[in-house]
Amino acid sequence: MPLAGRALRRQQKIAEWEKRVQELHKKYPRLAEISQLIAQISMETVLLGMGKGKMGMSWEELNKAREALLAEKKGLFNQYNLPSNIDEVWWDCEKCEDRGFLGVGEKCTCLLQKEREEHFKLSxxxxxxxxxxxxxxxxxxxxxxxxxxxxxxxxxxxxxxxxxxxxxxxxxxxxxxxxxxxxxxxxxxxxxxxxxxxxxxxxxxxxxxxxxxxxxxxxxxxxxxxxxxxxxxxxxxxxxxxxxxxxxxxxxxxxxxxxxxxxxxxxxxxxxxxxxxxxxxxxxxxxxxxxxxxxxxxxxxxxxxxxxxxxxxxx
Ligand SMILES: [Zn+2]
The missing domain is CATH 3.40.50.300 (P-loop containing nucleotide triphosphate hydrolases)
Structure with a gap:
């Protein structure tokens, strides 16, 4: 697949993920709250690192709060019978997140396999x-x-x-x-x-x-x-x-x-x-x-x- 096609497909996957998460949060408001709280904690962690924390919480407390939210989320996923990765992007290849490359010029195994299949077809x-x-x-x-x-x-x-x-x-x-x-x-x-x-x-x-x-x-x-x-x-x-x-x-x-x-x-x-x-x-x-x-x-x-x-x- 040409790079343009690959980039386009990645964008489509991300758009599909955003839509899926939006619907999920609409249907289960508590999941939306959890997601928001986790985002706040992440932000606070960054601020704390710069000495500008606003919540008056320590690293440890922030971490604990985050763990608790993740556990609650997991419990809700179970309760609602949702797949555990429903709020993640569904990549075909987790390793390279469908980029095809792992670093500059380093091809991922998924790309090598695709190329082999393509070459076989054309052979x-x-x-x-x-x-x-x-x-x-x-x-x-x-x-x-x-x-x-x-x-x-x-x-x-x-x-x-x-x-x-x-x-x-x-x-x-x-x-x-x-x-x-x-x-x-x-x-x-x-x-x-x-x-x-x-x-x-x-x-x-x-x-x-x-x-x-x-x-x-x-x-x-x-x-x-x-x-x-x-x-x-x-x-x-x-x-x-x-x-x-x-x-x-x-x-x-x-x-x-x-x-x-x-x-x-x-x-x-x-x-x-x-x-x-x-x-x-x-x-x-x-x-x-x-x-x-x-x-x-x-x-x-x-x-x-x-x-x-x-x-x-x-x-
Ligand atoms: Zn890959």
Whole structure:
């Protein structure tokens, strides 16, 4: 939520609280009196501190009177069956009173959580992909467990570096369908999202549709188009699934080249998942594009029997 929205919501909460207290005091006049007396005592305490007390009461007496009033209030709340916090502002987050920040620049956990949820929504990940994490990636489905242990390690190292903002090679995950590439892509995405960074995860077809739409609609909706393209070019981590399944036209090659070039210039990492081998990518695209795809990446080869098949046969 933008800061303006947050400030507005705080004001609404405070207005709602004032209204609630007014009604409460109207209905139960003694509660209004108590509230007034407590305010007077608070004022007297301040005055006493400056040596200007008017009531002729000591600190101790003032404190006692205050305690007695609070106890009476509590008793009345009980008697009238009122919630104990009825005369307080009902913040969503008590810790930061819905400010989102605890100090200058220090984000509250509620804001971090909101940002994570927002990032997840914008990431393009399907809800079921939320469950695909490093922890739920099981080696037992693989015959060559050593290889997959190493692949898993490389993916975690990559995700750690992305989260830390360190320079890293990109990842190129290649191999047949059903060998766990998508699971690991999702796991990387979830890991990076959890750290509070933004991620975009798209199938190549969807991504190209988006680029096309932005280019063609540019004049109609310049702002939206620019924002969407910027998001693709500048997101902390871009994950492209199924590279190589697109129809490779001049437009597509041009756009991919531009995209990767932009991200290289801004030192922003990406992950590519594909059924094609690095050689096949080399054949499919001209050198300057395949150099950017393969030359900047660590290649992780997925092989072996499809785990979908194994899950069916082994149960
Ligand atoms: Zn908070």
């Amino acid at each position: 393009g990940l399907a809800p079921e992909q939320k469950e695909q994490t490093f922890n739920t990636f099981s080696l037992k489905w693989y015959e060559d467990q050593e290889r997959y242990r190493e692949i898993l390690k490389q993916c975690i190292e990559f995700a750690d570096k992305v989260c830390a903002g360190e320079k890293t090679e990109n990842l190129f995950l290649c191999g047949p369908v059903g060998t766990g590439k998508t699971h690991l892509c999702s796991a990387i995405a979830n890991y990076v999202l959890q750290a509070g960074l933004d991620v975009v995860y798209l199938k190549i077809g969807t991504m190209l549709d988006l680029i096309r739409e932005c280019k063609y609609n540019f004049e109609k909706n310049e702002k939206l188009s620019t924002e969407q393209l910027q998001n693709l070019y500048r997101v902390s981590l871009l994950i492209i699934d199924d590279l190589g399944t697109e129809v490779s036209t001049d437009f597509v090659r041009e756009q991919l080249f531009y995209l990767f070039d932009e991200r290289i210039n801004y030192r922003l990492p990406w992950v590519i998942s594909t059924n094609l081998s690095p050689n096949e990518i080399g054949t499919m695209y001209e050198d300057r594009l395949s150099d950017r795809i393969i030359g900047t990446s660590r290649v992780l080869k997925f092989t072996g029997t499809s785990i979908r098949q194994l899950k069916i046969t082994r149960g």
